[in-house]
Every structure is written in C-alpha cells, then in structure tokens.
Amino acid sequence: MADMLFPIELEGAGTCDVESLASYVYRVAYEHGIFVGELLRHINKQTSALTHLDTEAQPVPAFLKPAEMVRNNRSSAAIQGALEKLTGLELSQSRLLFMTSDIGRSPNEVAPGFRWCPECMSEWQALGQQPFFKLIWHLSAITHCPSHRTELISKCAFCSCKQTGYIRKRAIGFCQQCGRHLGTRNPDKLAPEIARSWEMKGADVHQFFVDMAQQPFTAELEGGIWRSLRDLFDHYWGNGKELELYQAFPRDEWISLYHKQKPVSFSTARRLCYGLGIDLYTLISGSAINSTQVLSQKWLCELPAGFCERKSRQKRNHDAIQSKLRRYLDPCVRPRPMKEVAAELNVSVGYLEYRYPTAVSALVKRHQSMIVAQRQRTREKALNSALQYFTNSSYSGYPKSRKQAYLCLREETGLPKFLLKGAIGEVYSALYSS
Ligand SMILES: [Zn+2]
Ligand SMILES: [Zn+2]
Known part of the structure; x- marks a missing residue:
C-alpha cells in the first residue's frame, strides 16, 4: 500500500485562474512539512512501486525548475501523473497543455521562476483565501495581472528573493527569505505600473484561459492553428480577397506561416488574432473559419470584447463591501448564486468580478458544486x-x-x-x- 498524500485541492480548478503545477508541488511540499526535493523523491518512490511493470512510465525527476513543471513535457507529465495517483485529484489543467509542437515552443514563452500579482495576493489575504501562483502568470506574454492590471513581479519587493528555492520554511503567500507577505508593496519603491495597451493587459490571454477552462476535457489542440490558418487563407484567396488578409497580418508573414509550418510563437498567435478579430481559442482549436467575425467580413473594424477597456466605476465603500464579502467565503455559509450575493451587498455582479475576481471565482465554484451535489442527492x-x-x-x-x-x-x-x-x-x- 502506497503512502498517499493529503488530498490538497488544486486552487482555482475549473477556472481561468487555476493554480500552476509548480505552485501546487511547492505548496504540497510545505503542507507535508518537507522540502520540494524530498517530495519529488517521495512521489517517485511511491509511484515507481505502483508502475514497475509499466515500461513506458517516465520516472519523476528529482529536480525540475518551476518553468519546466508547467511546460508540456515528459517530466512535468510524470509529476502530474504521480501526484494524481497519490491524491486522487485531476491536475491536467495545471500545466500549459496548449503548448503543443505547433505553439509556443521557444524557451522564453514561459517566464523563468515564479511571478505573481501583489494585489491578488493581498486580496486573498484580506479575504482569508489560500494564496497560490496562477498558471497564467507563468506566461511571458502576461506582463500585468488581467484582473488588477498592475505589473507582475518575480521577486520579493524587500529582499529580492525569487521564491524558487526547494527549501520551504513558510507558507506560499510569504517570502521564504524575509517572511513578509508577497502582497506587501515596498513603500520605498516606485508605485506599480498600470497596463495601458491591450497587449499588456493580456485580456485576450485571459479570455483564452476562460475558454479553455470551459472545455470538459483537455481538448485536442494539436494542429488546430494550421487548420485555422489554411482555412482562412483558402477562404480569402478563393474569394479574391487576400488583400484584406494582408491588412490584418503582413503578407510575408502569412506566406511564411502558410508554407513553412514552423512552430508559431505565442505572441505571433496573439497578433494574428488581434489582426483578424478572432479569439485565441478559436484560432488554436482550428475553428477560425466557423467564427462569425470572419464570415461577417466586418472583422477588420471590430475588436473582440476582450480587448475593450473596462469602464470606470463609481466610488464605493470598498472596505465595508470587502468585510461583508468575506463572510460569504466562510465554508459554513450556504453557497448562493453571485446575483444574490451582489444584491445583498447592494452592488452589481460586475463590480464584484472586477474588484474581487478571486473571491468571485471561489464563490461561483462553491455554488456550482453545491448544485451538482443537490442534483445527485x-x-x-x-x-x-x-x-x-x-x-x-x-x-x-x-x-x-x-x-x-x-x-x-x-x-x-x-x-x-x-x-x-x-x-x-x-x-x-x-x-x-x-
Ligand atoms: Zn491581480
Ligand atoms: Zn523577502
């Protein structure tokens, strides 16, 4: 009988804010009172005992950098598989599985080490939620928090510790070196930079994670981007409208993409979507030709909703709302729909989603699981x-x-x-x- 691990939940599972596998591994190690290396050796020993007859099984590596833990590779797959066996949880959403052989294979698409949004961290602290590192923060393309629009950081604002060390002395929300909370801003440093352009806001990448989270299974994305590009090119070429395509994306780049089929960098995929007015999931899943924006031929002048600025909101007593919202997160409080929560707090659902994105996704998830359980009963x-x-x-x-x-x-x-x-x-x- 293998030594099972405590079934520690993957935070934000089923949402665009899902926790990364690297964050999960570091957190599980700390919760078990051991260092990351010991955890990896432990799960390797436990699972090699379980799978010793399976010659295909890849051993769990004794060391792997956080960036490699979230990439789509054999080592991270081995860690995920071993943890799933030992915890009974489904963890595939915690890795960047859309990075197939077609997309985002260049090494700098994934940021080295961990990155985090101090505002998300302080929101979790204020509301008493479990902190973690989101999978989306590992993407180099995401420079700013899609919820708070402030710049992501990769080291402690006080002591510059990168939080990647395998020795875990403190819970994940605290700096492993100086002990300060990772959401604390250093008053001696410059105020955080707020994102201005659509590229920095990363609303398109955020939407991509929303779309992926809604797929019941990890959808088959391999080859999808080529199908999209070929269909689009053929469609416009066939209608003698290829010039419109070149307005959306330079001709040379089209030709090179169309013929060479070398892997597309994630940022090229984003630029293509921006030019074509379609979303990343549509492009990468291979269904660009079915997109209404493309068929309506109005796409050149329209930006997808995700690119739009959020409207400014009226002033409110945020502190009072926050402390009331905190009560709804108590596990003893009956989960209820967001509409009801918003009505009781006398604000709109949009306001809550904007100010407290992590709290809202936790509440939505709790309510959904309650409905599923009720149906089952x-x-x-x-x-x-x-x-x-x-x-x-x-x-x-x-x-x-x-x-x-x-x-x-x-x-x-x-x-x-x-x-x-x-x-x-x-x-x-x-x-x-x-
Ligand atoms: Zn944030
Ligand atoms: Zn520090």
Missing part, C-alpha cells in the same frame, strides 16, 4: 423510492407497472417528472428484463 432519492415501490412489502398491494409506480411516487415524493420516470425505468429494467 435528488437523483438518488428518485432511484431509492422507485426501488422501494417495486421491492418493499409496504407497496405489495400496488400494481407493478411503470405507470402506476409513477402516479403513486409522484404523489408521494413530488419529485420532477423526468427524474422519476428515468429512475422508475432504470429500476424496472434492472428488475424485470432478462
């Missing part, structure tokens, strides 16, 4: 009552037909029709069909 109740109807002696006087079961149980339980009918059908066929 209702389904089980329907199955149970159907089973009782056909097998329990208290129903012995009732005709054993599906219709009678429905009429009787509908009256007794008040459960929705589709649920009851489904449950009765399931039980009936299990009991009476050969």
